[in-house]
Amino acid sequence: xxxxxxxxxxxxxxxxxxxxxxxxxxxxxxxxxxxxxxxxxxxxxxxxxxxxxxxxxxxxxxxxxxxxxxxxxxxxxxxxxxxxxxxxxxxxxxxxxxxxxxxxxxxxxxxxxxxxxxxxxxxxxxxxxxxxxxxxxxxxxxxxxxxxxxxxxxxxxxxxxxxxxxxxx
Amino acid sequence: xxxxxxxxxxxxxxxxxxxxxxxxxxxxxxxxxxxxxxxxxxxxxxxxxxxxxxxxxxxxxxxxxxxxxxxxxxxxxxxxxxxxxxxxxxxxxxxxxxxxxxxxxxxxxxxxxxxxxxxxxxxxxxxxxxxxxxxxxxxxxxxxxxxxxxxxxxxxxxxxxxxxxxxxx
Numbered sequence: 001x002x003x004x005x006x007x008x009x010x011x012x013x014x015x016x017x018x019x020x021x022x023x024x025x026x027x028x029x030x031x032x033x034x035x036x037x038x039x040x041x042x043x044x045x046x047x048x049x050x051x052x053x054x055x056x057x058x059x060x061x062x063x064x065x066x067x068x069x070x071x072x073x074x075x076x077x078x079x080x081x082x083x084x085x086x087x088x089x090x091x092x093x094x095x096x097x098x099x100x101x102x103x104x105x106x107x108x109x110x111x112x113x114x115x116x117x118x119x120x121x122x123x124x125x126x127x128x129x130x131x132x133x134x135x136x137x138x139x140x141x142x143x144x145x146x147x148x149x150x151x152x153x154x155x156x157x158x159x160x161x162x163x164x165x166x167x168x169x
Numbered sequence: 170x171x172x173x174x175x176x177x178x179x180x181x182x183x184x185x186x187x188x189x190x191x192x193x194x195x196x197x198x199x200x201x202x203x204x205x206x207x208x209x210x211x212x213x214x215x216x217x218x219x220x221x222x223x224x225x226x227x228x229x230x231x232x233x234x235x236x237x238x239x240x241x242x243x244x245x246x247x248x249x250x251x252x253x254x255x256x257x258x259x260x261x262x263x264x265x266x267x268x269x270x271x272x273x274x275x276x277x278x279x280x281x282x283x284x285x286x287x288x289x290x291x292x293x294x295x296x297x298x299x300x301x302x303x304x305x306x307x308x309x310x311x312x313x314x315x316x317x318x319x320x321x322x323x324x325x326x327x328x329x330x331x332x333x334x335x336x337x338x
Contacts, residue, residue, distance in 0.1 A: 001325055001330070001336075003179075005180055007320070009317035009318065010172075010184075010315060010317050011174055011180055011181075011184035011187075011319065012180075013187065014183075014184045014185075014186075014187025014188050014190075014191065015179075015180035015183045015184040015187055015319075016183075016187065017183075017186065017187030017190050017191070018180075018182065018183025018184055018185065018187040018190075018213070019183050019336065020190075021183075021186050021187075021189075021190060021212065021213050021216045021217075022183065022186070022211070022212030022213050022216070022335060022336070022338070023212060023335040023336070024212070024216050025211070025212030025213055025214065025215035025216030025217075025219065025335070026212045026215065026334050026335035028335045042191070042194070043190065043192060043193070043194030043195045044190050044191050044194055045194065046195065047190045047191070047194030048190075048194075050194065051220055051222060053220060096335065097335070097336075128336060141322060141323070144323065145323070145325045145328070145330075146179060146323060146324050146325050147321075147322035147323040148176075148178035148179050148180045148319050148320065148321060148322065149178065149319075149320040149322050150180065150184075150318075150319055150320075151176070151317065151318040151319075151320050152316075152317060153310060153316035153317065153318050154310070154313065154314070154315060154316040155315050156170055156314045156315050159314070161170070161314075165195050166191060166192045166194070166195035166197045166265065166266075167170075167188065167191065167192065167266075167297060169191070
């Protein structure tokens with residue numbers, strides 16, 4: 001099954017993390033591939049590392065945030081590496097759950113193409129594949145087995161609250 | 170801050186679980202209180218137990234699902250115990266993150282009253298409080314600091330797929 005968690009509200013990546021925890025609890029094999037992220041100080045990364053959790057994590061990003069109005073060549077290279085890892089992970093049949101974190105945004109910002117994302121639907125696999133990120137393409141929504149829109153009804157960011165350690169990262 | 174994750178789509182409890190993981194990664198102290206659930210075979214519960222994760226978990230339910238058209242006295246008793254534990258947890262100042270899983274549904278099904286849920290907003294606390302479950306009351310949405318509606322765009326349940334171990338529980 002392919003899940004898509006999209007929308008402008010809080011809860012997309014955390015939802016994927018929750019699925020990971022649930023799957024690991026049942027001894028499933030899990031792979032987390034993060035597009036446009038490269039930071040081992042995220043709470044979730046620290047958690048899995050500190051507790052020696054059996055999960056394969058691959059981050060593909062740079063030390064800088066991607067500028068959507070002017071993405072750099074290195075950003076595209078990293079996203080393409082993440083994509084290659086995604087295919088490798090699916091083809092390996094080593095995993096029961098594969099999370100492609102922020103892949104929807106990587107497509108939206110044209111770091112990889114929508115055709116590439118579509119191609120992921122062609123693989124025959126028993127693995128559960130989870131794609132997160134705002135602005136999922138309408139074709140993805142039509143093709144996926146499960147789609148939840150995380151819709152922002154209200155966010156404390158709009159009241160001036162900054163991102164906080166342990167809550168947003 | 171008080172978060173509400175509501176709506177009919179998949180991703181509410183998993184989102185709270187993801188927040189838990191992120192908070193634990195930054196050494197925050199976490200309490201998970203589950204309304205209407207009593208099953209130590211949920212993937213997330215097994216995960217936290219098997220990996221000796223430092224988290225306090227309290228489940229309040231019975232071996233049977235609550236029948237919303239005919240809730241039993243024991244269902245109300247359990248929900249009230251969960252509520253008392255919620256207040257204790259907040260007042261203890263022992264936790265940085267307190268998750269009240271399915272509390273919105275417990276209110277909707279009148280196992281506890283909306284006034285009781287509202288009262289939780291009166292406590293002065295630095296803890297992050299997360300309330301999950303469909304059908305959050307409009308007053309809760311107005312009072313919370315962050316609200317995400319997990320909106321079902323598409324769900325494989327509607328295509329006949331049953332709940333699966335490691336994905337739905």
